[in-house]
Amino acid sequence: MKLxxxxxxxxxxxxxxxxxxxxxDMYTIGVSNTVQGNGWREEMVCAIRAQARAxxxxxxxxxxxxxxxxxxxxxDIRNLIEAGVDAIVLNPANSEGINPAIKExxxxxxxxxxxxxxxxxxxxxxxxxxxxxxxxxxxKWLFEQLGGDGDVIYMRGAAGAxxxxxxxxxxxxxxxxxxxxxxxxxxxxxxxxDQGKQQILDYIATGIPFDGIWTSGxxxxxxxxxxxxxxxxxPVVGADNAGFVGQLNSVDGxxxxxxxxxxxxxxxxxTLAIDLLDGNMPDDRTVLVQPVLWENGTEAGRAQLxxxxxxxxxxxxxxxxxxxxxxxxxxxxxxxxxGPGE
Amino acid sequence: MNxxxxxxxxxxxWSIGLFGLLGVLLVFTKLIQPSYGSSGVGALxxxxxxxxxxxxxxxxxxxxxGIDLSIASMMAVSSVTAAVLMDGASEQSAIFVxxxxxxxxxxxxxxxxxxxxxxxxxxxxVTLAMLFVWEGVALLILKAPGGAAAEWLKGLIxxxxxxxxxxxxxxxxxxxxxxxxxxxxxxxxxxVRRSRLGFSIYAxxxxxxxxxxxxxxxxxxxxxxYALAGLFAAMGGLVLTMSTGIGxxxxxxxxxxxxxxxxxxxxxxxxxxGGLLGPILAVFILRLxxxxxxxxxxxxxxxxxxxxxxxxxxxxxGGLVALRARRT
Numbered sequence: 135m136k137l138x139x140x141x142x143x144x145x146x147x148x149x150x151x152x153x154x155x156x157x158x159d160m161y162t163i164g165v166s167n168t169v170q171g172n173g174w175r176e177e178m179v180c181a182i183r184a185q186a187r188a189x190x191x192x193x194x195x196x197x198x199x200x201x202x203x204x205x206x207x208x209x210d211i212r213n214l215i216e217a218g219v220d221a222i223v224l225n226p227a228n229s230e231g232i233n234p235a236i237k238e239x240x241x242x243x244x245x246x247x248x249x250x251x252x253x254x255x256x257x258x259x260x261x262x263x264x265x266x267x268x269x270x271x272x273x274k275w276l277f278e279q280l281g282g283d284g285d286v287i288y289m290r291g292a293a294g295a296x297x298x299x300x301x302x303x304x305x306x307x308x309x310x311x312x313x314x315x316x317x318x319x320x321x322x323x324x325x326x327x328d329q330g331k332q333q334i335l336d337y338i339a340t341g342i343p344f345d346g347i348w349t350s351g352x353x354x355x356x357x358x359x360x361x362x363x364x365x366x367x368x369p370v371v372g373a374d375n376a377g378f379v380g381q382l383n384s385v386d387g388x389x390x391x392x393x394x395x396x397x398x399x400x401x402x403x404x405t406l407a408i409d410l411l412d413g414n415m416p417d418d419r420t421v422l423v424q425p426v427l428w429e430n431g432t433e434a435g436r437a438q439l440x441x442x443x444x445x446x447x448x449x450x451x452x453x454x455x456x457x458x459x460x461x462x463x464x465x466x467x468x469x470x471x472x473g474p475g476e
Numbered sequence: 477m478n479x480x481x482x483x484x485x486x487x488x489x490w491s492i493g494l495f496g497l498l499g500v501l502l503v504f505t506k507l508i509q510p511s512y513g514s515s516g517v518g519a520l521x522x523x524x525x526x527x528x529x530x531x532x533x534x535x536x537x538x539x540x541x542g543i544d545l546s547i548a549s550m551m552a553v554s555s556v557t558a559a560v561l562m563d564g565a566s567e568q569s570a571i572f573v574x575x576x577x578x579x580x581x582x583x584x585x586x587x588x589x590x591x592x593x594x595x596x597x598x599x600x601x602v603t604l605a606m607l608f609v610w611e612g613v614a615l616l617i618l619k620a621p622g623g624a625a626a627e628w629l630k631g632l633i634x635x636x637x638x639x640x641x642x643x644x645x646x647x648x649x650x651x652x653x654x655x656x657x658x659x660x661x662x663x664x665x666x667x668v669r670r671s672r673l674g675f676s677i678y679a680x681x682x683x684x685x686x687x688x689x690x691x692x693x694x695x696x697x698x699x700x701x702y703a704l705a706g707l708f709a710a711m712g713g714l715v716l717t718m719s720t721g722i723g724x725x726x727x728x729x730x731x732x733x734x735x736x737x738x739x740x741x742x743x744x745x746x747x748x749x750g751g752l753l754g755p756i757l758a759v760f761i762l763r764l765x766x767x768x769x770x771x772x773x774x775x776x777x778x779x780x781x782x783x784x785x786x787x788x789x790x791x792x793x794g795g796l797v798a799l800r801a802r803r804t
Contacts, residue, residue, distance in 0.1 A: 170776070179776075199776035203728030204621070204720045209523035209763070213770040216516045217509065228621035231720035234634075293726065299620040 160193040161411050163404065164214030166224040167199045168207050172325055173375065173450020174351065175225070177397030178250065181455070182223060183473035184463035185401035191408050195473045204231030211235035221245035221407040223400065226253045229296045245410045249403035251297050252420065259410060260420040261402045261460075263395050265297045268425040269304030269350075272371040272393040275427055276346050277312040279369045279389065284345030285318035287337060289330060291350040293322045301350055318344050323352040327450065331355035338363045347371070351395065353378040354449055357385060374428070374442065377449025382430040382439050391429040392439065397452045398468070399423060402460035423457060490742030490750075494757040501764045509771045514636070514648040520763055521653040522633060522719060526551070527733050527759045528657050529712030531741070532665070533585075533705040534734035535755045540701035541681035541747030542592065542599035547709050547734055548727035549610035550584050554713025556614050559623025559723025570626035578710050584610065585706020589699035607731075614725040623723040630718050632656055657756070660711055665752050668704065677701050681747030736787050737762060762787075 165182055169175045179199055186192035196217055198210035204227040212235055214222050222239055226232055226248050233255040236246050240257035247259045276286065288305065291298035309315060319337055323330035330352035337344075338359065346369045349356055353372025360367055370390040372378040382390050402423070406416070428442065429435035442453045446469070455468050505512050530547050537544040554577050561573040592602045633653040638644070668674045676697040679687035688694050712730065717723050739745060740762070741755030765786060769779045 170780075194773060196770060196773045197776050198770055200780060201729060203716075203726065204722075204724055205523075205526050205716050205728060208719055209519070209766070210770065212519035212523065213767045216512060216519060216767070217771050217773075218511060228722070228724060230722045231621060231724060233721065234630075234719070293615055293619065295726070296621060 158191070159411070161191060161220040161408065162193050162218070163195055163407060164211075164217065164219035164222040165195060165197040165199065165400075166207055166210045166214065166222060167197075168202045168204075168225065168227045169325075170199055170201045173448055174325075174373075174395070174397045174452060176448075177451045177455070177468070178225065178400035180468050180471035181398040181401035181461065181463075182404055183471055183476075184467040185404040185461050187472060187474045187476075188461075188463035188467060189404065189408055192404070192474045194475060197473075202227070204228055207232045208235045211239060215239050215242055215244060219244060220411055221247065223247045223249060223403040223407055225250045225400070226296070230254050245407050247403045247407045247410070249399050251300075256419070258419075259406060259416070261399060261406050262420070262422055263399055264422045264424050265300035266304035266307075268393050268395055269301035269348075270308050271425060271427050272391060273305045273308035273348055274311070275391050275429060276348055276369055276371045277308060277315045279431075280315065280345050282312045283314040285316050285343070286346045286348060287334070287344050288317045288320040289333070289347060289349040289352060289356070290320065290322050292324045298322075298350065305348065318342065323350065325350065325352060327352055327355045331359050334359045335363065338365055344368060349373075351375065353392075354381055357381045357388060357390075361385065374452045374454055375449065376444055376447035376451050376453050379428075379439055379443050379453050380445060380449070382428075383436075383443050389429075389431055391427050391431075391435070392442075394426045394428070394454050395452060396423065396454035396457055398454060398456050398461055401463065401468075402457045405460050405462075488753075491754040491757060494741065494754055494761065498757060498761050498764065501761060501768070505764060505768055505771070508768065512771075516767070517649060518636065518651040518653070520760065520767060521651040521657070523766075524756075524759050524763045525633065525653050525657060525715045525719065526712050526728070526730060527737065527763065528661075528756050529708050529715060530730035530734040531737040531755045531759050532661055532752050533708035533712065534738045535741065535743050535750065535752050536665075536677065536701050536708070537599075537705045538738050538743050538745060539681045539747060539750055540677045540698060541684060542698065542701065543603065543735070543745075544585075544588060544702065544705050545600065545603040545731060546584075546588060546606040546610050547705065547712075548730040549607045549614065550581060550706055550709035551713040551716060551730055552614035552723075552725055552727040553584065553610050553617065554581055554710040555716040556618040556623065556713075556723035556725050558714055558717045559625060560618055562626050562629075562717075563622075563624040565626075567626050567628055570629055573626075574629070574714060577714055578707060581706040581708075581710020581713070582703045583706065585709065586699055586703040588706065589702030592702070593695040593698055611725075611727060614727070618723055618725045621722050621724040623717070625717050625721050629714075630721060633715065633718050656715075661708075661752060661756070664704065664707065669751075673697065673700055678748055681749075683748070733759075733762070740787060740790050 186195050196219055207227045229252055236255040236258050239246050249261050252260050252262050321333045334356050348371045351373035354377030367387045372392055374392045374394045379392050428438040430439055444453050533547050558573055558577045562570050588606050592599050635652055636648050637650050637652055637655055639647055676692045679692050680694050680697050684694050737758040738755045740758035743750030
């Protein structure tokens, strides 16, 4: 029976070829994003492009990327439906406002994946960073640094944005655990670097002392302002943006922590969309990516920060340029920011 | 060609040109996306809705010789007010919410106008300040997107109208959103335009001093123009809540878009000239350009540049046409 192994091998090859042929449908994927010109979102879009290219499964990307509101995103999603895409990966303007268009898309057989923030439409899939946890672990770390007592400046994101609201829930949860911590000043940076820097400079100019600063990711300019104004360096919490991580490694006397919030989640959205188009359903419609805190006060934290630091990235870009098990592109790919066929 | 038809052509030349441009764009859209059809037109009408109301609001103020930078913020106030009041309320009570929000819009606009008339501070300064005031008011009412909308209100802009006796192959091309827009604008603007108030609005925009000398109550007319703008802004806010099902306190990109559509629509920024049809056609053109750029998968960063270039190009062209008209 010498023939049998050959036959089996041939059968395997045959099955393998059949399998790959079926798995190699090429897809057209639409993307909708409503914040333009923000480092985090730009990284997200580049991760989407890089993953679509690296997957080898995306014929073309159709990207609607502009500054708009939920109504504008309804328009973009409907345009993508008209354009006949197979899947739509989107970062929602808010959790409810775009539900009608998502429903229209899924009714038309289009796979919809929301990244970064959740949507309430049940027919959509969600790959999101856990925003509430993001704020909670950073705030808790800050309050512990202050010994549970002191005045903190609370620099939020954009008023009315759902990610900001979720983060506020986490921040308030931490605050409730530390009754002697006082929020001396609360501002919305709008997630704009220039605005955040001006706000902290204005507050420093009042001369009112403060013991710590929590930021919603507008971080490196805050450290810059502290250094330039020659005021005592207080503990600062920020995100894993390249500029801030660099400062945590290099600025003398700065105590701080970076909480991860990978913009590369966009790439994970592409991977999930392709999986869904191939017919592989995940166990759960919502996948939450948990944040991690890197502090420069401990040996282990310093090692993590040193490993994560990447001066080759734009200071506004998060250093977590990939999501393990979800993205397959290289660092060069995401920096090049090229989609399929570009 | 009889005289009245010639006059119609002359006074509506710009709008007719825009109609032609829209037609050409629709054909172009069909060429690049052969599947584009009635559902695409429906999506276009839906997308145009909030922009069209913002533009109508801006157009009235600009015709009256002013400018209103607070339109998007007034839309946000109206949108969150409607969404908060309808949250948990009965379907029937929504009609009162609509009436209340429309009155609220009139009031906000009247406040803008009164401040301008009383303080004699330039429109651009007062409405810039009011932009922040109304934005803050919207955030006070609702700090994050939320609230709800009555189902029948949401239904008003979904799908197409069914007219008994007319086959669906035709009615499929008449989206409810378009009908709502035509009715809402027409019901306000047509009577105003034909009334003494309408003449006064054009008169103060053309030459406030001459209007004053001819007995027009300049201050009152200005307040009325801003109040009408507030009313249209409230309609814009309502359609935002109707299309998204919630209220959002952060103003959308309607201010600059409204100024762009007003200019593209043939309303002179100096005031006194133009109507509402041209600017609303301009809204549809600008939305369709966005759709086409999506169909063509143009790089998103280039998209914005292209939109800007189209705007500048058309306005320069319009300026040249106006210049020639003045010389002859």
